[in-house]
Amino acid sequence: MxxxxxxxxxxxxNYRFFLVVLxxxxxxxxxxxxxxxxxxxxxxxxxNAFHGWFYSVEGGSFYLxxxxxxxxxVAAYGDSLFNELKNGYVRMSCIRVSFKKYxxxxxxxxxxxxxxxxxxxxxxxxxxxxxxxxxxIPTADPFRTFWNPHGEFMNLYLEHPFxxxxxxxxxxxxxxxxxxxxxxxxxxxVKHRAIVxxxxxxxxxxxxxxxxxxxxxxxxxxxxLLYYVQSGHSIRIVIxxxxxxxxxxxLPILKKTRGETIx
Numbered sequence: 001m002x003x004x005x006x007x008x009x010x011x012x013x014n015y016r017f018f019l020v021v022l023x024x025x026x027x028x029x030x031x032x033x034x035x036x037x038x039x040x041x042x043x044x045x046x047x048n049a050f051h052g053w054f055y056s057v058e059g060g061s062f063y064l065x066x067x068x069x070x071x072x073x074v075a076a077y078g079d080s081l082f083n084e085l086k087n088g089y090v091r092m093s094c095i096r097v098s099f100k101k102y103x104x105x106x107x108x109x110x111x112x113x114x115x116x117x118x119x120x121x122x123x124x125x126x127x128x129x130x131x132x133x134x135x136x137i138p139t140a141d142p143f144r145t146f147w148n149p150h151g152e153f154m155n156l157y158l159e160h161p162f163x164x165x166x167x168x169x170x171x172x173x174x175x176x177x178x179x180x181x182x183x184x185x186x187x188x189x190v191k192h193r194a195i196v197x198x199x200x201x202x203x204x205x206x207x208x209x210x211x212x213x214x215x216x217x218x219x220x221x222x223x224x225l226l227y228y229v230q231s232g233h234s235i236r237i238v239i240x241x242x243x244x245x246x247x248x249x250x251l252p253i254l255k256k257t258r259g260e261t262i263x
Contacts, residue, residue: 001101001104001105004097004101004102004105004106005105005108005109007105008105008106008108009109009112009113011080012076012080012109016075016076017076017113017116020072020076020117021076023072024072024117024118024121025120025121027064027065027121028056028057028060028061028065028121028124028125029124029128030056030060030061031055031056031057031058031059031060031125032052032053032055032056032060032125032129032132033060034055035051035052035055035060038055047133047134048133048134048135048136049129049130049132049133049134049135050129050135050157050165053122053125053165054149056129057122057125057226058226065225066222066226067205067222068201069118069172069175069176069179069204069225070179070182070201070203070204071197071198071201072118073114073115073118073179073180073200074114074183074196074197074200075117076113077109077110077113077114077180078110078114078180078184078196079183079187079196079197080106080110081103081106081110081184081187081188082187082190082193082196083193085187085188090102099257100257103256103257104257106184107181107184107250107253111176111177111178111180111181111184112177113180114177114179114180115173115174115176115177115180118169118173118175118176119169119172122168122169122172123169126165135161135162149164149168151227151234152235168227171224171225171227171238172225174242178242178245178249179203179204179245180200181245181249181250182199182248183196183197183199184249184253185248185250185251185252186199186252188253188256204221207220207221208220208221208222219237219241223238224238224241224242
C-alpha cells in the first residue's frame with residue numbers, strides 16, 4: 001500500500017501540479033498587493049500581517065478563492081483516475097496489485113495533492129504577509145478591527161493569532177481534500193474529462209445556491225471554506241459537512257471495488 005502511494009505521489013508531483021500551485025500563489029499575492037493600497041484610516045489601525053492574509057483570501061483576490069476553490073484544487077490531479085481508466089493504465093497496473101489497493105492509494109493521493117494545492121499557496125501568503133507587515137496582537141474591540149474572524153475560536157485568534165492562521169489553512173486543506181473526492185468518484189461514470197474537472201465546482205455552486213435560496217446559511221459550503229467569517233458557523237457543522245460529502249464520494253468507490261471489477 002505504501003509503495004503504491006509513493007508511486008502515485010511521484011506521478012502527481014508533476015509540472016501541472018506546480019503550475020496550479022504557482023497560479024494560486026500568484027492569485028493570493030495579488031490580493032496582498034492590493035492590501036497595501038487600503039488607507040490605514042479605513043482600517044482604524046496599521047496594516048497587519050493577519051488582516052493582510054484574510055483580505056487576500058477574500059476581497060483581495062476578487063473573491064475568486066471562495067467561489068472557484070473546487071475548480072482550482074482539482075486542476076492539478078483530479079482527472080488522474082479518469083485518464084488512467086480511459087487509457088488502460090488501470091488494467092495494466094492491476095495485473096500486479098489488487099484493484100481495491102490501487103483505488104485506495106489513488107484516492108488518498110488525489111485528496112492529498114488537492115490539499116497541498118490549498119495549503120502551500122496559503123502558507124506562502126502567510127509567510128510573506130508576516131515579513132511585510134507587523135504582528136500586532138489583535139483586539140476584540142469591534143470598532144478597532146478590520147477583517148477580524150468571528151466564531152467559537154475567536155479567543156484563540158486574539159491570544160495566539162499564528163495558531164489560528166494555521167488552523168484556517170488546515171480547514172482550506174480539508175475542504176480541498178473533500179471536494180476533490182467528488183471528481184475522483186465521478187470518474188467511474190462519465191466519459192468526458194471536462195465533466196470530471198468541473199463536477200466539484202458545480203456541486204459546490206448548486207449547494208451554495210440551495211442554501212442561499214432556503215436561507216440555510218449555517219450550512220452553506222462557502223462558510224466551510226472561509227470558516228472564520230461567520231460567528232454562527234460551528235466547527236461541528238463543518239466537520240459533519242465534510243464527512244457527509246466524503247461518504248457520498250466513497251460509496252461509488254466501494255461499489256466498484258467490492259468485486260474487484262476493473263471497468
